[in-house]
Amino acid sequence: MSTVMERPASTTPAIPPKVVELEITGTCQLQCMQCFADSGPSGTHGVMTADDWRRVISDAAALGVREVQLIGGEPTVHPAWSELVDHALSFGLQVEVYSNLFHIKAGWWRLLARERVKLATSYYSDRAEEHDAITHRGGSHGRTRANIAQAVRRGIPLRVGIVSVLPGQRVAEAREELEALGVTMIRTDRTRRIGRASLVGARTDTAELCGRCGDGQVAVLPTGAVTPCVLSRWLATGNVRERGLAAILGSKAWADALSVIPARASSEPCDPDCKPASDGGDCSPAEQPACDPKYNE
Numbered sequence: 001m002s003t004v005m006e007r008p009a010s011t012t013p014a015i016p017p018k019v020v021e022l023e024i025t026g027t028c029q030l031q032c033m034q035c036f037a038d039s040g041p042s043g044t045h046g047v048m049t050a051d052d053w054r055r056v057i058s059d060a061a062a063l064g065v066r067e068v069q070l071i072g073g074e075p076t077v078h079p080a081w082s083e084l085v086d087h088a089l090s091f092g093l094q095v096e097v098y099s100n101l102f103h104i105k106a107g108w109w110r111l112l113a114r115e116r117v118k119l120a121t122s123y124y125s126d127r128a129e130e131h132d133a134i135t136h137r138g139g140s141h142g143r144t145r146a147n148i149a150q151a152v153r154r155g156i157p158l159r160v161g162i163v164s165v166l167p168g169q170r171v172a173e174a175r176e177e178l179e180a181l182g183v184t185m186i187r188t189d190r191t192r193r194i195g196r197a198s199l200v201g202a203r204t205d206t207a208e209l210c211g212r213c214g215d216g217q218v219a220v221l222p223t224g225a226v227t228p229c230v231l232s233r234w235l236a237t238g239n240v241r242e243r244g245l246a247a248i249l250g251s252k253a254w255a256d257a258l259s260v261i262p263a264r265a266s267s268e269p270c271d272p273d274c275k276p277a278s279d280g281g282d283c284s285p286a287e288q289p290a291c292d293p294k295y296n297e
Contacts, residue, residue, distance in 0.1 A: 013017040014061040014067050021219040024081065025073040026051060026190040031136040032122070034191045035166050036231050039073040046222020050080035052241060054087050059245040061091035069120075071230060073222075082111055089116060089140055096120055101147035102140055102239050107267070109154060117153050118157040121148065124178040125170045135242070145181075159185035192231060205233070206260055213261050216248060228257055 005104045013274075038041075056069055076099055077080050088095045097112065098120040104112075112119060121145060126132040131141035149215030151158045156266045160183050164171050171188060178186055213228035213235075220226055224241040227233050235257040238248035248254060 004103055012153070014046075016217045017060075017065055017216055018103075019069060019217040020056070020060045020065050020245075021069045021071055021217060022053060022069050022084070023055065023073070023219060023221045023230050024048070024075050024084065025078045026222055027077050028100065029073055029075070029077070029137060030100050030140055032165075033134050033136070034163055036192060036235075037073060037233070044222070045078055046224075047241070048220075048222055048224050050083065051078065053084055054225065056245060057088050057091070057093070057238050059240075061088075061093060063246055065093065067094040067096065069096040069098055074100050074102070074109070076104070078114050082108070085111060085114075085117065088213040089114065092116075094118065100135075100140070101144045102137070103143065104147050104150070109150070109156075112151070118159070119151050120159045120161070123148070123160050123162055123174055123178060124165065126173040127131075127170060130166065130170060131174075134169075148183065149181050157185075158183060159187065159286045160287065161189045161190055162186065164188065167189050201206050206262055219243075220245075226254075228261060232257070232261065 007238065023037065024035060025045045026039045027041070027045060028039040028043060029041065030042035060068060068083060070081060072078070075097055078084075083099075085095050093114045096118045099121075101121045111117070121144060123131070124134045125141070129139035131144075132138050136142075148158065148160065160178055162171050162174050162178075175186055175188070210231075213232040217226065217227060217229055219230045220240055221230070221233060221235075221236075224239040225233075225236040226238050226240060226245065227235050228237075237253040237257050238251060240248070
């Protein structure tokens with residue numbers, strides 16, 4: 001286990017984040033065309049241990065964070081994911097598990113149905129062949145669709161992100177199908193040219209960000225690097241294996257990273273596919289209303 005330096009109280013950030021995104025693994029059963037983390041079957045869990053992740057959750061709770069999001073890769077392939085959910089719940093935090101819903105073991109549904117736990121997933125088309133072409137995994141549409149329906153039947157708060165990846169993609173039809181399944185929190189977004197979707201030879205561009213990175217949120221990557229969000233992964237401001245979370249968020253490096261993130265243009269979609277939505281941050285009349293009580297309780 002890595003050693004973390006003791007942090008003085010004076011390093012506590014003036015405005016603590018509300019949400020901490022924990023990218024606990026780079027492993028995923030899918031290999032989606034637009035994946036910002038470039039995750040897939042050959043990905044790893046990184047260098048962060050389960051104890052490291054528990055310490056980050058404890059530090060976040062001490063800062064007054066209200067919610068943690070487990071994301072990846074596919075968080076449920078991490079051997080400690082359920083323990084991390086329990087750890088966060090023990091502090092009274094809300095937990096969102098951002099899963100591809102490709103494989104949910106029967107015994108997991110009880111954990112996902114616990115109070116203060118939410119689910120999020122991605123969905124691309126009402127047609128299996130189009131969805132599977134984006135995920136690069138045959139049968140992913142059927143599995144994800146079935147588990148979306150299962151989550152709705154069980155009354156588990158669920159939001160779904162639809163990213164437009166292919167020309168002529170059936171985004172509207174996918175949304176209609178989700179609504180027919182009973183999903184009420186649905187967001188759409190364009191492909192962000194980050195990670196696997198970045199142009200070959202092109203440098204990472206902050207213009208691809210939504211403009212809200214670091215605004216009430218912070219991300220920790222499998223390396224332990226702290227960034228304003230999982231999409232702005234190249235803007236590393238410190239490492240939780242070397243310094244405490246509060247010290248990093250109170251540092252000049254954190255302030256410098258936030259200063260290069262452009263303000264969100266009014267024409268931009270509300271949030272990228274990964275964005276936690278417990279604050280009801282919808283910004284467009286075309287999006288689902290922000291006051292869904294089932295999700296925002």
